[in-house]
Amino acid sequence: MSCTSQCSEQQENDIHKDAKTWQPLQELLAQYRGKKGSLVAILQGVQTIYGYLPQQVMDYIADTMKIKPAKIYGVATFYTQFRLKPVGKYHILLCQGTACHVNGSERILTAISEELKIKPDETTSDGLFTLDCVACLGCCSLAPVMMINGQAHGPLTPDKALRIIRGLTAQEQQACEGGSN
Amino acid sequence: MKIRIGLGSCGIAAGALKVKESVEAEIQERKLEIEVQSTGCIGMCHAEPLLDVIDEQNKVYSYGYVTPKVVKQIFADHITGQSPVEQYLISAPEKDCDFLAGQKRVALRNCGIINPESFQDCIEHKGYQALKRVVTEMTPEEVISEIKQSGLRGRGGAGFPTWFKWDAARKNPGDAKYIVCNADEGDPGAFMDRSLMEGDPHSVLEGMALAGYAVGANQGFIYCRAEYPLAIQRAELAIKQAEERGLLGKNIFGSGFDFEISIKQGAGAFVCGEETALIASLEGERGMPRLKPPFPAQSGYWERPTNINNVETYANVPWILVNGGKAFSAMGTDKSPGTKVFALAGKIKRGGLVEVPMGLSLREVIFNIGGGIKDDQKFKAVQMGGPSGGCIPEELLDTPVDYDSITQTGAIMGSGGMVVMDENTCMVDLARFFLDFTQTESCGKCVQCRIGTKRMLEILERICDGEGREGDIELLEEIAVKVKEGSLCGLGQSAPNPVLTTIRYFRDEYEAHIRDKKCPAKQCKALITFQIDPEKCHGCGTCARKCPAKCITGEKKKPHVIDQDLCLKCGTCLDACPSKYRAVTVE
Ligand SMILES: Cc1cc2nc3c(=O)[nH]c(=O)nc-3n(C[C@H](O)[C@H](O)[C@H](O)COP(=O)(O)O)c2cc1C
Ligand code: FES
Numbered sequence: 001m002s003c004t005s006q007c008s009e010q011q012e013n014d015i016h017k018d019a020k021t022w023q024p025l026q027e028l029l030a031q032y033r034g035k036k037g038s039l040v041a042i043l044q045g046v047q048t049i050y051g052y053l054p055q056q057v058m059d060y061i062a063d064t065m066k067i068k069p070a071k072i073y074g075v076a077t078f079y080t081q082f083r084l085k086p087v088g089k090y091h092i093l094l095c096q097g098t099a100c101h102v103n104g105s106e107r108i109l110t111a112i113s114e115e116l117k118i119k120p121d122e123t124t125s126d127g128l129f130t131l132d133c134v135a136c137l138g139c140c141s142l143a144p145v146m147m148i149n150g151q152a153h154g155p156l157t158p159d160k161a162l163r164i165i166r167g168l169t170a171q172e173q174q175a176c177e178g179g180s181n
Numbered sequence: 182m183k184i185r186i187g188l189g190s191c192g193i194a195a196g197a198l199k200v201k202e203s204v205e206a207e208i209q210e211r212k213l214e215i216e217v218q219s220t221g222c223i224g225m226c227h228a229e230p231l232l233d234v235i236d237e238q239n240k241v242y243s244y245g246y247v248t249p250k251v252v253k254q255i256f257a258d259h260i261t262g263q264s265p266v267e268q269y270l271i272s273a274p275e276k277d278c279d280f281l282a283g284q285k286r287v288a289l290r291n292c293g294i295i296n297p298e299s300f301q302d303c304i305e306h307k308g309y310q311a312l313k314r315v316v317t318e319m320t321p322e323e324v325i326s327e328i329k330q331s332g333l334r335g336r337g338g339a340g341f342p343t344w345f346k347w348d349a350a351r352k353n354p355g356d357a358k359y360i361v362c363n364a365d366e367g368d369p370g371a372f373m374d375r376s377l378m379e380g381d382p383h384s385v386l387e388g389m390a391l392a393g394y395a396v397g398a399n400q401g402f403i404y405c406r407a408e409y410p411l412a413i414q415r416a417e418l419a420i421k422q423a424e425e426r427g428l429l430g431k432n433i434f435g436s437g438f439d440f441e442i443s444i445k446q447g448a449g450a451f452v453c454g455e456e457t458a459l460i461a462s463l464e465g466e467r468g469m470p471r472l473k474p475p476f477p478a479q480s481g482y483w484e485r486p487t488n489i490n491n492v493e494t495y496a497n498v499p500w501i502l503v504n505g506g507k508a509f510s511a512m513g514t515d516k517s518p519g520t521k522v523f524a525l526a527g528k529i530k531r532g533g534l535v536e537v538p539m540g541l542s543l544r545e546v547i548f549n550i551g552g553g554i555k556d557d558q559k560f561k562a563v564q565m566g567g568p569s570g571g572c573i574p575e576e577l578l579d580t581p582v583d584y585d586s587i588t589q590t591g592a593i594m595g596s597g598g599m600v601v602m603d604e605n606t607c608m609v610d611l612a613r614f615f616l617d618f619t620q621t622e623s624c625g626k627c628v629q630c631r632i633g634t635k636r637m638l639e640i641l642e643r644i645c646d647g648e649g650r651e652g653d654i655e656l657l658e659e660i661a662v663k664v665k666e667g668s669l670c671g672l673g674q675s676a677p678n679p680v681l682t683t684i685r686y687f688r689d690e691y692e693a694h695i696r697d698k699k700c701p702a703k704q705c706k707a708l709i710t711f712q713i714d715p716e717k718c719h720g721c722g723t724c725a726r727k728c729p730a731k732c733i734t735g736e737k738k739k740p741h742v743i744d745q746d747l748c749l750k751c752g753t754c755l756d757a758c759p760s761k762y763r764a765v766t767v768e
Contacts, residue, residue, distance in 0.1 A: 037483075039465035040448055044407075078467040078624075079448035081407055097369030098564060098600045099526035101614050110751040114729040135451070135618065136369035138409060139194045140526035141226030141533055150410075152194030158753045159727050 015056050024049045025057070029064065039067065039075050043082055052083040080134075088123045088130035090168055093147040097136030103155070105144040109133065111158035112146075115165060128172060129165070182215050182260070185233040187293060189222030189379045190411050191372075195229035196248070203249035204232070207256045215260070221380020223293025224534035225280055228271055231293075234259060243278070245271040280531050283550050285512060287520045288336075288496040289536045292380030297415050300422040303383040309428050311502035312387050316394055316436035321351060324395040328498070330506030332518035337363055337454075337491030338569070338595050338671070340517070340584040349478035350396040350488040358398035359482045360389050361489040363459060364405040364412070367451040368567030369618070371598030373522040374492040376534050378405070378412035381496065382419035386442055388495030390429065391502060393440040396488050401442040404459055407449060416444055451568070451622035455670050456481075456489045458624070469624045470670035491596065493522055513539035517583035527564075527600035528555045537582070544578040547601055558603035562686070566595030568615045568622075569675030571682030572608065591682040593675070607704035608687040609694050613641035615679035619672060629667030633660050634676050641680070647707045649695035654684060703767045706750040710768055713754075715740035717764035724754035724765060740764075 016022060028045040032038040042065070046057055053076050062069040076082045094112065096105050109120070112131060116124050123130040139145045142154030146161065153164055186192070186201050201217065208215050225231060228245030234255065235241050242265050244255060251269050259265045265273060272278030286292075295302040303309075315324055329344035350358060362385060366374040378385060389401045405413050420442050423429040431439045445463055452458045453468035460481050462468035481487025497519065501509045510518040517539040523546060526532050530552035537546060543563060547553065554560050562572040571592035573580065580586050587594045602611070620634040637660050640653050661677030668674050684691060693699045700708040713724070713733075718740040725733040725741055730749045735741030743754065758765040 037463070037465035040462060041445070041465070044446060044448065075465070075467055079450050081447075081449035095369075098567065098598070098614070099370040099532075102527045102600060102602055102606050102611070104752070107751045107753070110749050111729045111753065114749060114751075134408065135367075136371070136408070137190075138366075138372040138375045139191050139226075140370055140372055140524065141191055141229070142194055143526065145194070152190070154194065157756055158729065158751055159756065162729065 015054065015060060021049050029061070033065070039072065040079070043072070043076055047082060050086075052086050055084070085123070086127075088128050089172075090129050090148055092129060092131050092165075093134045093137065094120075094131065095135070095137045095139075095143070095145045095147075096133045097140065097143075099136075099140035100144040103143040105156075107158050108144050108146065108156050108161050111162055112165065115162055128169070182237060183218060183233075183235040184215055185218045185220050185235060187222055187229060187231040188219040189376060190409070191222060191226045192229045192231060193411075197230035199249055200230045200232060200247050200252060203252045207252060211256065211261065213260070218296050219298070220295060221292045221297045222376045222534065224284075224289065224376070224536075225271065225531070226533035227529075227531045228533075231271075234265075240274045241272075242270060242274075243272045244269045279552065280533070280535070280550055283541070283545065284536050285520050285538050286536045287500050287509070287512075288377065288384075288493050288522050289380070289534065290500065291384060292376060292534075295381065297380050297382055298418055300383075300426070303381075303419075303422075307499075307503060308383045309387055309423075309499075311499040312390050312394075312428065313434050315391055315502055316434050316438045321395045321397065324391065324502070325351065327502060327506045328395070331501045331509035332506075333494065333497055333501065333509065334517065334519075334584065335491055336493035336497070336521065336596065338566070338593070340594060343490065343494055346478055346488055346490070347392060347395050349476070350398075350486045353479050353486040355486040357400070357483075357485045358396055359485060359487040360393045360396065360398045360401035361456075361459065361463070361477075361482065361487055362389055362401065362403040362492055362495055363454065363456070363489055364403055364409070364492045365447050365454040365459065366406060366409075366492075366596065367454040367622075368569075368596050368598045370526050370564075370567060370600045371524045371596050372526075373524050373534060373597050375409050375412050377492050377496050377522075378403075378409070378416050382412075382416045383423065384496045384499055385416070385492055386419055386423055386429065388490075388498035389442060390433070390440045391498050392488055392490065392495065394438055396486070398486075398488065399439045399441070401440065402463060402482075403442065403444045404447060404453075404463060405444060406447040413444060413446065420444070450624075451618070452624045452670070452672050455672060458670070459489065460487065467624070469626050470672070472669055493597070514581065514583045516585055521582065521594070521597055523582075523597045523599050525551045525599050525601065528558065528603040528606070529553075529601040530555050539583045540581045542579045542581055543573065546582060546599070547578070551601070554601065554603050558605065561602045561604050561606060562608065564592070564600040564602065564611070564679070565598065566593035566675075566678070567598050568619050569593060569671060569678055570595045570598075571678045572602075572611065572686060573682075574686040591678065591685055593678070605702055605704065607645075607700050607702035608683040608690050609641065609700075610645055610702075610704050612680045612683045613638065613645055616641055616676070619676040623672060623676070627668045627670075627673055629664050630669075630673030630676065633664035633667070634673070636660055637664070637677065637680060644691065644694045645700075645705045645707065647694070647698045647705070649691075651695065653695060654688065654691050658684065709750060710745060711743055711748060711750060711752070711754060712766050712768065713741050713743055714764045714766055717762055719762055719764070721759065721762070723759060724757045727753050727757040729753060 120133045145154035232247045333343045334340040458468040458470040477487040522536045616638040625631045720738040732744040732747035
């Protein structure tokens, strides 16, 4: 269960040694080397590779691309898309846009937070779920909406949202039991 | 015979891919020769997934709320049996659809009709005709003059005359000039630009190329928010298709005009919709707005003259150049010519995208086209312009939708989001919601915006929490003026609008919160309690099982009670209680 957190620690320790991410990182940096104004695109690329922006990678980019670490950190914290912590296996984007708000998205948030015992922007201790609130997924006519790993669900009620999440939890438990046999 | 399936984001979210699979399976099973096409969003998002059957005479039968089961029925009765399935039919040759009847589609002319991934479809629907004629027959000045005649005003919010910006960017000197398409669509509750990019990307590209020709730019960027992956994917494909055929790139139509377009993804910041912040973000910086002038048309991307327009603005341009500026200005009103796309959402029966001539009344849009309020509740207000806009109450429903009339109500036209609210929406909570949004999204550069919105939010939170004080309303009004006056960009200048309009039209609701500690709409958690009526409760236990806080107890078949100390006030019990009992109440 603690696998995800261990892996990410390993990544933190030696980004150079993990061939799976090292190669794509080099390709990414090569693509943007010498092109001015590419910092946002570089960080987006890093997040695609690692799922978040590891501190070590940001330092590494500062070093090799000759950008001030403060500037990288400034950009990374300015935009909501960038994450400084790893995400869980299931990334829940709960819409809190206007249409979803007037259709009761607050209640969905209360129910999910209570069920998973996490607040927005947090990940469950087993590394399974990360909850993020976003403003409008563009599916306003299905409000209230949440998106889990790219799949939109709506219109939600607290009950329906919990059923979806419990379904995923059950699926994981089964996989776990199946795996240990 | 053809079958067409709506595969926009909303359709896919509603299950359109499953519908497509079952259509393909039926065709195979029945060994039929039917072409299956996918298309973008026609705008009837409330009825998704949508499926059209187009017969040999090109007559279109549109079905809504389609599931794999309905597909089976359509194949059995309509396709092989020749009699349409009335129950799911939303429009047919002899059956007009209220939703589409009052509309006039210019920007959305191809959305929901063509296959956005098919270049052939684009060409058959007059794609790139305007560009061909313009670059081979017209001078840039003539293009600008045609746009001037159309009276087209920017669809991104402020409604600035498009020709004027083009003219300025053309006349300002620079060794390079740029065209930017603003597809950041930050207003939560609006999705016009997404649908346009998903449903008809070539029209946007063509509009940008035309602007490039008029301004003298050879490079264009689409700045699209990352939350719209499908829009980005379709625009990328469209760029590739156009490049392969020489409609973008070098020497377009042999005219010597070069124009290329690339896509840049936003990274999630509302303020990046503001044009100077957008440029900073394009340059890889934090998206902080700066003082204007210089305007982007003078000094924009890398300090070169840059023209920024909204997606919908560009989508109108090819139509204008094919049909003439006069045809465009013949629609709409004197000062707001043409049509405008609106995203109808919230408590509306038929939510979706509508495009109407400017000057139609709000009532016509919301009731005739949108079908009125969901669950036959009573209309309370419509929010226009998102976080920069305001709420328009029932007594102003006959206001015509055009830039100037809407501004007079205290709201703004904005990009076209219309969120409809019924009696169950608390206007104080709504103001708090928007302030929470703008306060989080404020980039922090201006003190008044950074700190003023924070103070306003605190006051609104305290009113919603039942801790409001006498004088709070006046204090809100006072800070609002300071924030408006002391902010550099549109975000701060307009952030107080939702608060000011709700105070203007719903002051009694603020007073009820502050003086009587009551929330008339029964939404503010601190001011309501959920209760179970022991007379009505049959002890079925449904609510107790569903309560996420596990705070409902009681013996089987005996009245249950809610532990008020543990209650989260999520309202799950209210939904869960079977309608034959209705034992849960809110006070
Ligand atoms: C805070 C803020 C957010 C904005 N967001 C958007 C947006 O999401 N999309 C857009 O087209 N314009 C947005 N605008 C307006 C742009 O600054 C600019 O006026 C517009 O893109 C110009 O295009 P137009 O003339 O075609 O309307 C925003 C403005 C402000 C102040
Ligand atoms: S407001 Fe939630 S999807 Fe648009």
